[in-house]
Amino acid sequence: xxxxxxxxxxxxxxxxxxxxxxxxxxxxxxxxxxxxxxxxxxxxxxxxxxxxxxxxxxxxxxxxxxxxxxxxxxxxxxxxxxxxxxxxxxxxxxxxxxxxxxxxxxxxxxxxxxxxxxxxxxxxxxxxxxxxxxxxxxxxxxxxxxxxxxxxxxxxxxxxxxxxxxxxxxxxxxxxxxxxxxxxxxxxxxxxxxxxxxxxxxxxxxxxxxxxxxxxxxxxxxxxxxxxxxxxxxxxxxxxxxxxxxxxxxxxxxxxxxxxxxxxxxxxxxxxxxxxxxxxxxxxxxxxxxxxxxxxxxxxxxxxxxxxxxxxxxxxxxxxxxxxxxxxxxxxxxxxxxxxxxxxxxxxxxxxxxxxxxxxxxxxxxxxxxxxxxxxxxxxxxxxxxxxxxxxxxxxxxxxxxxxxxxxxxxxxxxxxxxxxxxxxxxxxxxxxxx
Amino acid sequence: xxxxxxxxxxxxxxxxxxxxxxxxxxxxxxxxxxxxxxxxxxxxxxxxxxxxxxxxxxxxxxxxxxxxxxxxxxxxxxxxxxxxxxxxxxxxxxxxxxxxxxxxxxxxxxxxxxxxxxxxxxxxxxxxxxxxxxxxxxxxxxxxxxxxxxxxxxxxxxxxxxxxxxxxxxxxxxxxxxxxxxxxxxxxxxxxxxxxxxxxxxxxxxxxxxxxxxxxxxxxxxxxxxxxxxxxxxxxxxxxxxxxxxxxxxxxxxxxxxxxxxxxxxxxxxxxxxxxxxxxxxxxxxxxxxxxxxxxxxxxxxxxxxxxxxxxxxxxxxx
Numbered sequence: 001x002x003x004x005x006x007x008x009x010x011x012x013x014x015x016x017x018x019x020x021x022x023x024x025x026x027x028x029x030x031x032x033x034x035x036x037x038x039x040x041x042x043x044x045x046x047x048x049x050x051x052x053x054x055x056x057x058x059x060x061x062x063x064x065x066x067x068x069x070x071x072x073x074x075x076x077x078x079x080x081x082x083x084x085x086x087x088x089x090x091x092x093x094x095x096x097x098x099x100x101x102x103x104x105x106x107x108x109x110x111x112x113x114x115x116x117x118x119x120x121x122x123x124x125x126x127x128x129x130x131x132x133x134x135x136x137x138x139x140x141x142x143x144x145x146x147x148x149x150x151x152x153x154x155x156x157x158x159x160x161x162x163x164x165x166x167x168x169x170x171x172x173x174x175x176x177x178x179x180x181x182x183x184x185x186x187x188x189x190x191x192x193x194x195x196x197x198x199x200x201x202x203x204x205x206x207x208x209x210x211x212x213x214x215x216x217x218x219x220x221x222x223x224x225x226x227x228x229x230x231x232x233x234x235x236x237x238x239x240x241x242x243x244x245x246x247x248x249x250x251x252x253x254x255x256x257x258x259x260x261x262x263x264x265x266x267x268x269x270x271x272x273x274x275x276x277x278x279x280x281x282x283x284x285x286x287x288x289x290x291x292x293x294x295x296x297x298x299x300x301x302x303x304x305x306x307x308x309x310x311x312x313x314x315x316x317x318x319x320x321x322x323x324x325x326x327x328x329x330x331x332x333x334x335x336x337x338x339x340x341x342x343x344x345x346x347x348x349x350x351x352x353x354x355x356x357x358x359x360x361x362x363x364x365x366x367x368x369x370x371x372x373x374x375x376x377x378x379x380x381x382x383x384x385x386x387x388x389x390x391x392x393x394x395x396x397x398x399x400x401x402x403x404x405x406x407x408x409x410x411x412x413x414x415x416x417x418x419x420x421x422x423x424x425x426x427x428x429x430x431x432x433x434x435x
Numbered sequence: 436x437x438x439x440x441x442x443x444x445x446x447x448x449x450x451x452x453x454x455x456x457x458x459x460x461x462x463x464x465x466x467x468x469x470x471x472x473x474x475x476x477x478x479x480x481x482x483x484x485x486x487x488x489x490x491x492x493x494x495x496x497x498x499x500x501x502x503x504x505x506x507x508x509x510x511x512x513x514x515x516x517x518x519x520x521x522x523x524x525x526x527x528x529x530x531x532x533x534x535x536x537x538x539x540x541x542x543x544x545x546x547x548x549x550x551x552x553x554x555x556x557x558x559x560x561x562x563x564x565x566x567x568x569x570x571x572x573x574x575x576x577x578x579x580x581x582x583x584x585x586x587x588x589x590x591x592x593x594x595x596x597x598x599x600x601x602x603x604x605x606x607x608x609x610x611x612x613x614x615x616x617x618x619x620x621x622x623x624x625x626x627x628x629x630x631x632x633x634x635x636x637x638x639x640x641x642x643x644x645x646x647x648x649x650x651x652x653x654x655x656x657x658x659x660x661x662x663x664x665x666x667x668x669x670x671x672x673x674x675x676x677x678x679x680x681x682x683x684x685x686x687x688x689x690x691x692x693x694x695x696x697x698x699x700x701x702x703x704x705x706x707x708x709x710x711x712x713x714x715x716x717x718x719x720x721x722x723x724x725x726x727x728x729x730x731x732x733x734x735x736x737x738x739x740x741x742x743x744x745x746x747x748x749x750x751x752x753x754x
Contacts, residue, residue: 193634194634194635195634195635195638196635197634197635198604198633198634198635198636198639199610199633199635199638199639200550200551200572201550201551201569201570201571201572201573201610202550202551202570202571202572204634206634270554271550271551271554271555272555311527312527312529312530313527315529316527316528316549316555317528317547317549317550317551317552317555317569317570318549318550318551318555319549319550319551319570320528320549
């Protein structure tokens with residue numbers, strides 16, 4: 001196995017330098033590394049070097065809906081998006097609620113080998129919201145699950161949520177809550193409750209249905225002394241609750257999706273279900289509050305909530321179509337547009353929110369952190385001036401439901417390295433996706 | 436094809452109608468209406484044209500009204516009941532719409548229980564689409580027939596004050612009427628309990644009130660020239676929108692006593708089907724003010740006008 005020399009890369013957007021990568025690690029960082037005769041030299045002049053991104057929230061759809069996405073196609077989309085690790089959500093068919101299923105997902109991810117696939121275990125059996133799933137067995141399995149979530153559904157029963165928070169403590173695991181009070185926003189609720197939902201006649205999904213659950217959960221986390229993670233925060237009010245909880249010392253972390261950073265509910269005017277997502281797109285003021293919260297660290301991480309859907313699950317009336325949007329291949333570009341360009345985050349900040357903090361929340365060893373000699377070479381090279389126009393037809397994902405189609409995004413991923421191996425070079429997969 | 440801005444390709448929302456177009460449709464409807472007195476009611480303009488009533492939701496009265504309207508214009512009218520064909524059977528709305536449209540259809544009249552369904556279909560098919568009610572969004576031909584009925588009773592609509600009372604949140608009739616009545620220069624006041632008032636109603640072009648008596652008596656926003664009662668579905672009780680039929684009827688029903696608050700000439704409208712004893716008393720439904728059957732008659736005329744306008748463009752009506 002030959003070494004790789006990254007020539008002239010700018011770690012965290014700082015001073016350009018060379019890096020020598022071998023045996024899966026960064027061996028040396030120096031102004032000039034000549035390298036050996038067989039080494040592959042990657043010209044990284046003008047490129048920003050970041051730790052490989054870690055997604056806390058990915059729907060890979062396998063097992064069950066391989067027509068929409070597979071672990072292979074989702075891994076490819078992730079690598080192209082600059083990710084080196086993704087958390088595969090538990091709402092598959094069957095649900096990832098036993099050690100056997102999470103092991104299957106992790107094993108398949110390792111076979112594909114494009115990103116580290118970290119399975120998320122269900123909190124409740126079958127996502128039923130009544131009985132705890134076999135959390136201990138999943139945590140102790142080879143997959144070593146550290147994130148548990150009923151995502152897609154809320155753990156709405158207060159007692160079950162309390163027990164789940166308590167039960168994961170021996171495993172240093174976290175409960176990732178999809179905050180949605182099902183009595184205030186049921187499965188039919190599909191548009192932010194406000195002027196627009198009233199005018200369009202779409203069932204409203206009020207902000208309070210999210211905020212009240214987060215408020216309860218941070219108090220449960222305080223009571224139990226456990227780790228709580230809040231999925232896809234979508235409202236300014238939720239940010240306030242999380243800020244308050246953090247000021248009290250509660251162990252709570254939170255994520256925001258790229259689409260909630262950039263898009264607003266005004267897009268629903270067309271009734272096009274490509275804009276249907278859960279939680280729903282909110283007014284522009286909420287998006288602004290989310291950007292500010294990501295900038296000041298109240299929100300810890302960007303997570304894609306990549307949710308592939310077959311076209312025939314979107315070709316319905318808005319209320320009948322599936323919830324969800326693609327996110328893996330556009331995440332970096334949207335974060336560059338919403339956070340880097342306006343000066344809310346520098347590249348070190350992007351590394352923190354897209355890699356270090358999510359790796360820490362998910363207890364993903366070897367990912368995130370600093371770029372220094374001796375560390376595993378999970379890295380992403382970004383062209384900060386590489387603007388591109390989104391064309392979902394070109395995506396590696398098996399689905400096409402991107403709300404960013406036609407958007408021009410300001411930055412692109414040029415290369416991704418997983419443990420020292422290039423998975424993506426020149427913006428394309430190094431090897432065809434194993435099917 | 437560059438389109439004259441006044442060319443109406445689809446009728447999806449009352450907002451598709453500017454004032455001139457709306458008035459023209461009502462004028463055309465009046466000429467169509469005159470036909471109903473004739474022995475032979477049929478006109479030839481849509482001979483050889485095919486209209487499909489694509490109904491994903493049961494509605495005998497709206498479907499029949501569109502069917503008769505199409506037939507009196509000599510179109511071939513086919514009823515397709517697509518109830519349960521989409522979603523539950525796995526067929527996408529797009530497939531259903533394209534399949535029906537592929538049969539050489541000139542216009543689709545669409546009724547669906549999801550808001551925006553007709554708009555989505557209009558984006559997929561090449562033919563004209565008429566929204567015959569989409570979820571809790573709009574029902575533009577209902578608003579037209581209501582406006583027609585108001586014109587019959589009140590003369591001009593301009594400057595008139597119309598109270599719309601009932602379950603506004605779930606009413607496509609209310610949304611279309613607020614838009615069209617404003618287009619035609621009327622004032623609208625909405626009356627409903629807070630639980631049945633849609634979110635964001637403050638931005639609608641209307642006054643709002645929780646107090647039916649102050650509105651009907653004119654104390655709240657001036658004399659009321661017409662009252663439009665909306666159907667309240669009994670299922671809303673289980674959703675916690677109101678406690679009981681009795682309490683709703685006492686709080687918001689058009690009782691005989693409340694009729695007396697109105698000026699002598701004010702008509703009472705209801706889109707039907709009526710819940711007698713709930714939102715409307717029999718005294719109101721059957722009294723002299725009631726124009727409920729006039730609305731049904733007007734329905735055929737305005738739907739003829741709409742189909743004629745969409746399918747025959749700006750051709751002169753030969754009556």
